[in-house]
Amino acid sequence: MAFENPYHPFNLGELPPGCQYCVRGEKLVLFVTGVCPRTCYFCPVSDQKFQQDVIYANERKVESADDILKEAHLMDAKGAGITGGDPLSKLDRTIEYIKLLKEKFGKGFHIHLYTSLNLATEENLGKLWAAGLDELRFHLELESKQFWERLALARKFSWKIGVEIPLIPTKEKETFAVLEFVKDKVDFLNLNELEVADNSQSKLEEMMFHTKDELSYAIKGSLELGLKVLEFAQKENYVLPIHVCTAKLKDAVQLANRLKREARGAKKKFDLVSEEGMLTRGALYLPELVPGFGYRKKLENVNKTEFVQKLEPLLIRLKKELRVDEDDVFLDVSKPRILLSKTLLKQNRKLFRKLGLVPAVVSEYPTADQLEVEVELF
Numbered sequence: 499m500a501f502e503n504p505y506h507p508f509n510l511g512e513l514p515p516g517c518q519y520c521v522r523g524e525k526l527v528l529f530v531t532g533v534c535p536r537t538c539y540f541c542p543v544s545d546q547k548f549q550q551d552v553i554y555a556n557e558r559k560v561e562s563a564d565d566i567l568k569e570a571h572l573m574d575a576k577g578a579g580i581t582g583g584d585p586l587s588k589l590d591r592t593i594e595y596i597k598l599l600k601e602k603f604g605k606g607f608h609i610h611l612y613t614s615l616n617l618a619t620e621e622n623l624g625k626l627w628a629a630g631l632d633e634l635r636f637h638l639e640l641e642s643k644q645f646w647e648r649l650a651l652a653r654k655f656s657w658k659i660g661v662e663i664p665l666i667p668t669k670e671k672e673t674f675a676v677l678e679f680v681k682d683k684v685d686f687l688n689l690n691e692l693e694v695a696d697n698s699q700s701k702l703e704e705m706m707f708h709t710k711d712e713l714s715y716a717i718k719g720s721l722e723l724g725l726k727v728l729e730f731a732q733k734e735n736y737v738l739p740i741h742v743c744t745a746k747l748k749d750a751v752q753l754a755n756r757l758k759r760e761a762r763g764a765k766k767k768f769d770l771v772s773e774e775g776m777l778t779r780g781a782l783y784l785p786e787l788v789p790g791f792g793y794r795k796k797l798e799n800v801n802k803t804e805f806v807q808k809l810e811p812l813l814i815r816l817k818k819e820l821r822v823d824e825d826d827v828f829l830d831v832s833k834p835r836i837l838l839s840k841t842l843l844k845q846n847r848k849l850f851r852k853l854g855l856v857p858a859v860v861s862e863y864p865t866a867d868q869l870e871v872e873v874e875l876f
């Protein structure tokens with residue numbers, strides 16, 4: 499029997515090095531571009547990113563390479579997973595970031611990269627190797643074997659290579675064909691439990707794939723196919739390490755661990771941190787920018803500098819009136835507002851209202867987008 503390890507995936511053989519960092523939440527997710535030569539019907543990339551040339555480090559929009567370093571420091575990253583789109587669509591940028599990360603965090607900073615085989619050439623792969631990439635994961639197309647032979651190109655370099663594909667319940671024959679093809683060509687095979695995505699590129703629901711239950715995004719029959727592959731490989735004594743990555747692993751373990759690491763770096767002196775890594779803090783909003791319906795859209799479109807300028811004199815006045823230390827209050831320029839402790843907020847709410855500010859206690863993600871989970875107005 500394949501065995502379920504403490505991180506909830508099932509595997510035969512060792513977890514690939516890149517996955518070992520990932521399950522501990524130690525990997526920065528570097529989305530280098532949404533541009534991709536393929537248009538898979540199960541693509542999980544969001545509408546804001548798919549085929550758009552945008553860059554994100556975790557949830558942080560990247561305007562310059564410094565944003566990547568900032569995010570990596572914040573979560574105390576031990577490595578990075580480079581993804582997209584297809585990172586090879588923007589090869590020079592990808593190489594620049596690999597070099598930068600290796601230079602700043604050292605050779606041991608483990609970097610793996612996901613790519614389709616469509617853009618893999620010996621020249622491209624050679625450049626990635628020279629930049630210091632540690633591990634490559636190829637996303638083989640199940641419906642066409644056109645590029646499969648290109649796997650051999652990656653074997654010319656001494657890095658770890660693997661194949662990673664989604665477990666599509668209606669593609670059993672094709673999935674076994676991948677197993678047979680790669681079993682003596684790569685260092686590992688990763689099989690991902692298929693999930694519906696909230697985007698327009700994913701056509702799984704129209705194609706009548708159903709989720710396991712109403713609360714789950716995982717597709718019925720997907721995990722079962724993975725277990726079937728594992729059982730077969732074990733019976734045949736394949737030496738290839740195979741790893742079935744479940745939806746539960748991604749959400750309950752990998753993301754949760756990353757959030758906890760990010761919370762340690764993002765928390766202010768006055769924040770309360772929950773076991774899941776959520777931050778609870780007091781916040782003072784300008785009446786025009788109080789969280790509510792359409793808040794995030796509004797944040798994208800407003801001139802933040804204008805709001806920050808309105809808050810600056812108020813912050814100076816507050817510091818004087820409250821007689822607090824410099825780091826007891828904080829001007830958050832990304833979501834123009836003043837942050838402080840929940841206690842200070844509750845004790846002084848009348849003063850804050852008198853100054854025209856709206857006091858609230860918020861619980862939110864420690865990520866760069868600081869997504870609100872709960873907002874309680876006072």
Ligand code: SF4
Pocket residue numbers: 534535536537538540541542543582583584614637
């Ligand atoms: S290769 Fe990946 S990013 Fe590109 S369309 Fe397919 S699933 Fe989406």
